[in-house]
Every structure is written in structure tokens, then in C-alpha cells.
Amino acid sequence: MTLWRHTISSRPGYADTLTLWLSRGAAGVAAAVVLFILLFLAAESWPVLRHIPLLHFFTDASWHPGEGMYNLAPMLSGTLYAAAGALLLAAPLGIASSLFILYYAPPGIAHGYLRLVELLAGIPSVVYGFWGLTTLVPLINQVHPPGASVLAGVLILTLMILPTIALTAHAALSAVPGEYIRGAVALGMSRWGLILGVALPAAKTGIAAGITLAAGRAIGETMAVLMVTGNVVQYAGSPFDPVRTLAANIALEMPYAMGDHRAALFVSAFVLMLLVMMLWGLGAGQGESNDG
Amino acid sequence: MRTLPSTQSLLFAAALLLGSGWGQPGHAASQKLVLTGASTIAPLVSEIARRFESRYPGTRIDVQSGGSSRGINDVRNGTAGIGMVSRSLKPEENDLRAHTIAWDGVGVILHASNPVAALSQQQIRDIYTGGIDNWKTVGGKDAPITVVNKADGRSTLELFLNYFKLKNSDIKPHVIIGENSQGIKTVTGNQNAIGYVSIGAAEYEARQGAAIKLLPLDGIAATTMSVRDGTFPLSRPLNLVTRGAPEGLAREFIEFARSVPVHDLVEAHYFVPAGVR
Numbered sequence: 105m106t107l108w109r110h111t112i113s114s115r116p117g118y119a120d121t122l123t124l125w126l127s128r129g130a131a132g133v134a135a136a137v138v139l140f141i142l143l144f145l146a147a148e149s150w151p152v153l154r155h156i157p158l159l160h161f162f163t164d165a166s167w168h169p170g171e172g173m174y175n176l177a178p179m180l181s182g183t184l185y186a187a188a189g190a191l192l193l194a195a196p197l198g199i200a201s202s203l204f205i206l207y208y209a210p211p212g213i214a215h216g217y218l219r220l221v222e223l224l225a226g227i228p229s230v231v232y233g234f235w236g237l238t239t240l241v242p243l244i245n246q247v248h249p250p251g252a253s254v255l256a257g258v259l260i261l262t263l264m265i266l267p268t269i270a271l272t273a274h275a276a277l278s279a280v281p282g283e284y285i286r287g288a289v290a291l292g293m294s295r296w297g298l299i300l301g302v303a304l305p306a307a308k309t310g311i312a313a314g315i316t317l318a319a320g321r322a323i324g325e326t327m328a329v330l331m332v333t334g335n336v337v338q339y340a341g342s343p344f345d346p347v348r349t350l351a352a353n354i355a356l357e358m359p360y361a362m363g364d365h366r367a368a369l370f371v372s373a374f375v376l377m378l379l380v381m382m383l384w385g386l387g388a389g390q391g392e393s394n395d396g
Numbered sequence: 397m398r399t400l401p402s403t404q405s406l407l408f409a410a411a412l413l414l415g416s417g418w419g420q421p422g423h424a425a426s427q428k429l430v431l432t433g434a435s436t437i438a439p440l441v442s443e444i445a446r447r448f449e450s451r452y453p454g455t456r457i458d459v460q461s462g463g464s465s466r467g468i469n470d471v472r473n474g475t476a477g478i479g480m481v482s483r484s485l486k487p488e489e490n491d492l493r494a495h496t497i498a499w500d501g502v503g504v505i506l507h508a509s510n511p512v513a514a515l516s517q518q519q520i521r522d523i524y525t526g527g528i529d530n531w532k533t534v535g536g537k538d539a540p541i542t543v544v545n546k547a548d549g550r551s552t553l554e555l556f557l558n559y560f561k562l563k564n565s566d567i568k569p570h571v572i573i574g575e576n577s578q579g580i581k582t583v584t585g586n587q588n589a590i591g592y593v594s595i596g597a598a599e600y601e602a603r604q605g606a607a608i609k610l611l612p613l614d615g616i617a618a619t620t621m622s623v624r625d626g627t628f629p630l631s632r633p634l635n636l637v638t639r640g641a642p643e644g645l646a647r648e649f650i651e652f653a654r655s656v657p658v659h660d661l662v663e664a665h666y667f668v669p670a671g672v673r
Contacts, residue, residue, distance in 0.1 A: 357547055360463035
């Protein structure tokens with residue numbers, strides 16, 4: 105009972121105490137869930153890690169779990185290629201979309217366009233995947249076979265994360281205080297000067313958070329990617345080469361995996377989780393440096 | 397069909413099985429049987445199970461997919477009463493007994509517009525290992541071949557590798573797929589692709605207008621007919637496996653699954669009933 109008196113200076117009422125403990129409880133549950141997921145992945149990976157050193161997962165000849173080869177590195181590279189490519193395309197496009205909505209489009213068009221982007225965010229990933237498999241992949245195949253490739257994955261992921269980036273950037277830019285904008289206009293700044301010199305710097309924390317969120321989705325996306333990237337375990341030499349991502353690997357093989365194979369898939373999940381955590385760490389660091 | 401792939405859920409199912417009075421004579425009101433295994437067989441068996449349940453009220457048949465090897469494991473450790481295995485039993489699995497309920501064939505498929513009408517065993521082996529990489533070499537047009545392979549652990553892959561005496565690491569694939577339908581979509585969308593899928597599924601999709609064709613193997617047409625009369629070489633039995641001779645509910649269910657009243661279900665899934673062969 106004395107604990108909260110140290111943490112909160114003024115004498116809190118009953119409602120404050122309740123809220124404090126409720127929020128502590130909620131935070132505790134959220135932290136515990138992440139911790140339990142990590143523990144679970146570690147426990148499920150343990151049977152294979154016990155007799156195969158971790159280094160084998162990065163130095164084996166390839167990924168042929170049926171023949172005792174467990175190299176995850178090509179899939180790690182595939183995951184990063186697809187996600188990074190999608191971010192490179194979606195970030196400028198998404199930010200440009202939000203600038204168009206806020207500063208360039210006439211009100212009617214801006215409203216319609218915003219609804220369209222929101223709709224894009226609501227389409228289930230399997231629909232994107234299906235469209236990719238039946239339309240996009242044959243199209244790329246005309247240019248450079250086999251069609252199922254890093255490029256197809258990048259394009260599908262771009263479509264999927266574009267709305268996330270556009271909508272968070274839109275929210276961040278809308279939240280820029282009105283007096284900044286009015287001040288800039290009073291100084292006689294051009295529209296482009298206002299965007300570049302005032303709006304974007306003021307909104308950059310929010311925009312960066314949106315990009316981090318989108319990156320998380322791009323790395324973890326499974327079904328759509330599984331349907332269009334070809335799933336061949338290799339280092340891609342060109343955008344037209346097929347690759348397999350870590351998430352697709354788990355979805356593709358888990359239903360049929362037994363014993364070491366199954367545990368090795370949990371190692372993939374563990375690596376994927378570490379990758380997302382690293383990204384989160386980078387995003388958090390970015391946010392702090394922006395605030396400071 | 398419910399798909400609960402994790403061990404936890406299987407243990408839970410086993411706990412239900414133990415707690416449900418299974419094996420107590422005269423307590424037929426809550427008889428329960430768990431089947432786990434091959435995803436090829438699970439949809440068919442779920443339908444057979446539904447018909448079985450309506451014919452014998454008070455019985456409960458739980459069907460879960462998760463691969464042939466899982467079916468074998470679950471029967472061995474008693475988690476499941478019956479395992480579903482979409483291949484013949486291996487010599488080291490002679491502690492189990494197989495009851496064939498149907499046959500399935502695996503056929504090589506090409507895009508319908510591909511002029512190649514047949515490939516020899518050696519040509520297919522060369523295409524899959526990268527020795528032949530252009531359709532020109534085997535009498536087609538001048539275009540690079542897209543090799544479609546199955547993901548590790550699938551029984552179709554195992555059957556294909558066994559028949560062509562290949563190792564999975566020898567294969568140089570361009571696309572790796574999971575389900576049959578994904579394979580058919582991939583070949584439909586790529587005029588220069590070659591893949592292999594369950595003949596029943598391919599025949600059905602071709603009848604629905606998908607732009608694919610099934611290649612004959614060793615001169616024998618890949619049709620459900622040739623699988624039925626036993627002449628098609630690349631075929632597999634769909635088995636229900638038990639530990640020792642089946643008893644009680646398991647025996648009744650296996651007899652029912654092999655009987656004439658379920659042949660319409662087997663055929664609806666593009667398999668060939670075992671009795672007919």
C-alpha cells in the first residue's frame with residue numbers, strides 16, 4: 105500500500121489507485137505474453153539445439169531438413185530483401201500520398217482518396233496473395249521467368265504496407281500544430297518550403313513510428329508472400345530470383361514437420377522474433393533521438 | 397475438418413479420449429475415436445466420419461490433419477486410435493498394420509498450351525535436376541523450363557523422389573509450393589512450367605477449365621481410370637493404420653471406411669476406392 109505514495113507525489117484518490125493498478129496489470133500482462141512467447145519458442149527449439157550447435161543454422165550447405173541440413177541464412181536474406189524493397193517503395197509513396205491528401209488535393213478528392221487508402225488497409229492478405237499468384241506472377245513471368253520472385257514479393261508487400269505508412273503519416277501531419285503552419289504562411293513560405301521546412305520535421309517521429317510498424321508487418325507477412333515469392337531457399341542474385349522468407353518457411357513446412365524438422369522451424373520462428381525485436385529496438389532508438 | 401497441428405492439442409485430444417469412457421463395455425453413449433495424419437486423406441475421412449456418426453448415434457469421430465509421419469507417431473504413442481498415412485508402410489514401421497481405403501495417383505502436369513506430349517523418366521529426372529533447362533531439348537518451343545517442386549515433408553514429394561530415385565537436394569526448383577491447388581495455379585499462370593500434383597485434383601481442375609494437361613508416364617495415361625486398374629506407376633495407397641489388429645470402434649470404423657456405402661465419397665474426392673482395384 106505504501107508503494108504508490110513513493111511513485112505518485114500528490115495524494116491520489118480511490119479512482120487514481122484503481123487506474124494505476126489496472127494499467128500496471130495491463131502492462132504486466134502484455135510484457136508477460138511477449139516473455140512467454142519467447143520462452144515457448146526457446147523450449148520448442150531446444151530438442152534440436154541440444155544436439156545441433158546454433159552455428160549450423162548459419163553454416164550448413166542449405167535448408168534440407170529431411171537430410172539434416174538447416175541453414176537459415178538464405179531465408180534471413182530473403183526476408184530482408186523483400187521487406188527492405190517494400191519499405192524503399194512504400195515509404196516515399198506513402199508519405200507522398202499523405203502530403204497529397206493534406207496539402208495538394210481539393211477537399212472532395214482528398215476525402216475520397218483517404219477512404220480508398222483506408223479500404224486498401226482492410227483487404228485481407230490472402231486476397232493480395234491470390235491476386236499476386238494469378239495476375240502479378242504471370243505478368244513478371246512474361247518479362248523474366250519464373251515470375252515468382254523477390255520482385256513479386258516486394259510489389260505485393262508494398263501494396264500491403266503502403267496504407268499503414270500513408271495513414272500514420274497522415275495522422276502525424278494532421279497533428280502538426282496549426283500555429284506552425286499559420287506562422288510559416290505568414291512568413292511567406294512556399295507550399296513546398298512549408299512541407300519540407302515545417303510540416304515534415306514536426307511530424308517525423310510519427311512518420312518514423314508508422315514506418316517501423318510497416319516494417320514489422322513486411323517482415324512477418326506470411327500467406328501473401330508464400331504465394332508469390334517462389335519459396336526456393338537461396339540467396340537472390342537479382343530481383344527476378346525466387347526466395348523463401350522465414351515466415352513463409354514456417355507456414356509451408358509446419359503442417360508436415362516432425363521431430364528435428366519441427367524444432368528447426370521453431371528456431372526459424374525464434375530468429376524471426378529476434379529480427380522483429382531488433383527492428384523495434386532501432387525504431388525506439390530513433391524515436392528517442394528525435395525527441396531529444 | 398479441424399486442423400490442430402500442435403502437440404498440445406493432440407495431448408488435449410488424448411485427454412478427452414481417456415476421459416470419455418473409451419473402452420468401457422456397455423458405455424456406447426460416449427464412444428470416441430481420434431484419427432490424425434495425412435492432409436490428403438483427412439478431408440475424405442472427415443466426411444466418412446460424419447456419415448459414420450449419423451449411422452451410429454453416440455459415437456464421436458475426431459479427425460485432425462498434420463502429415464503421414466504425425467499419423468504414424470500418434471498411433472505409436474497412443475494419442476490417436478487410427479493414423480492416416482498416404483503411402484505404403486516402410487519396413488521399419490512393421491509394428492503397425494495398414495488398411496487401404498483408397499488409391500491416389502501423382503501426375504506430372506504442364507500448361508495446356510505446351511506442345512510437349514510426353515516425357516521419358518530420364519527426361520523428367522534431367523529437368524528436375526537442372527540437366528535440361530529448355531523445352532527445345534525435349535521437342536518443345538525455345539523457352540526456359542520453370543521447375544515446380546513440393547515443400548519438404550509432403551508425401552507427394554516423397555513419392556515423386558522415390559519413383560524417380562532422386563534426393564530433394566538434387567532438385568533445382570524455381571518455385572516451391574505447398575498445396576496441390578497452389579501448384580495447379582502456378583502452372584496455369586506459367587506456360588513453361590512443369591509440376592506434379594495429385595491426379596484426382598488435376599483431373600478435376602482440368603475439367604473445370606484450368607489450362608493444364610496431365611502427362612502420361614511410361615506410356616500410361618495419367619487418369620483416375622489407370623490408377624483404378626493399377627497400371628499407373630506413380631500411385632500410392634491411402635491407408636488407415638493401427639497398432640496391431642483394430643478392435644471395437646476402430647475396427648467398425650475401418651470396415652465402414654472400406655465398404656461400398658462410402659465409395660461415392662471416395663470418388664467425390666477424386667480417389668479410387670480400394671475394393672474396386
